Amino acid sequence: MKxxxxxxxxxxxxxxxxxxxxxxxxxxxxxxxxAGPNASDLAAYKTEAASSSAAATSSRRAAAQAKAISxxxxxxxxxxxxxxxxxxxxVDAHDANxxxxxxxxxxxxxxxxxxxxxxxSGVNSAxxxxxxxxxxxxxxxxxxxxxxxxxTRRMTYTAPVAALNDASKRxxxxxxxxxxxxxxx
Numbered sequence: 314m315k316x317x318x319x320x321x322x323x324x325x326x327x328x329x330x331x332x333x334x335x336x337x338x339x340x341x342x343x344x345x346x347x348a349g350p351n352a353s354d355l356a357a358y359k360t361e362a363a364s365s366s367a368a369a370t371s372s373r374r375a376a377a378q379a380k381a382i383s384x385x386x387x388x389x390x391x392x393x394x395x396x397x398x399x400x401x402x403x404v405d406a407h408d409a410n411x412x413x414x415x416x417x418x419x420x421x422x423x424x425x426x427x428x429x430x431x432x433x434s435g436v437n438s439a440x441x442x443x444x445x446x447x448x449x450x451x452x453x454x455x456x457x458x459x460x461x462x463x464x465t466r467r468m469t470y471t472a473p474v475a476a477l478n479d480a481s482k483r484x485x486x487x488x489x490x491x492x493x494x495x496x497x498x
Contacts, residue, residue, distance in 0.1 A: 400481070460480045
């Protein structure tokens with residue numbers, strides 16, 4: 314029995330390993346170019362991401378608009394109703410030559426000013442969230458209420474009432490326009 318020569322066996326194994334490595338390396342294909350994404354997959358991803366972002370922005374805008382409408386239209390009847398009530402008290406006092414005429418006149422004028430300021434503040438707080446068709450209607454009410462307050466302050470028992478009546482009609486028209494344009498509750 315002959316023993317294998319360890320040096321010869323090691324050399325045969327090393328030569329075999331190098332030969333197999335050369336065969337494997339020779340069969341491998343090298344791909345030239347730069348790695349990059351699949352163009353159609355990338356385009357689909359960008360479209361989906363843009364659509365998702367637009368939907369989120371649109372949803373936020375719609376929620377802000379709904380809140381602005383609710384806040385402004387919801388408080389409008391109460392705020393402006395106080396001015397109407399005080400103004401009617403003043404007119405009754407004027408027509409009756411009541412002793413508290415001046416106090417009711419001043420209270421009506423101040424309440425109308427307060428209503429105008431509150432409505433204006435609500436519109437300003439809403440910024441661009443309030444629909445553009447509502448903004449001029451609220452603004453007209455604000456201007457009309459301030460004009461009526463000014464005419465109310467000018468009133469005396471002997472003053473002509475034509476300007477006061479015109480200002481009152483303008484407030485009523487502006488108030489009705491806002492109520493008609495606001496969503497029904």
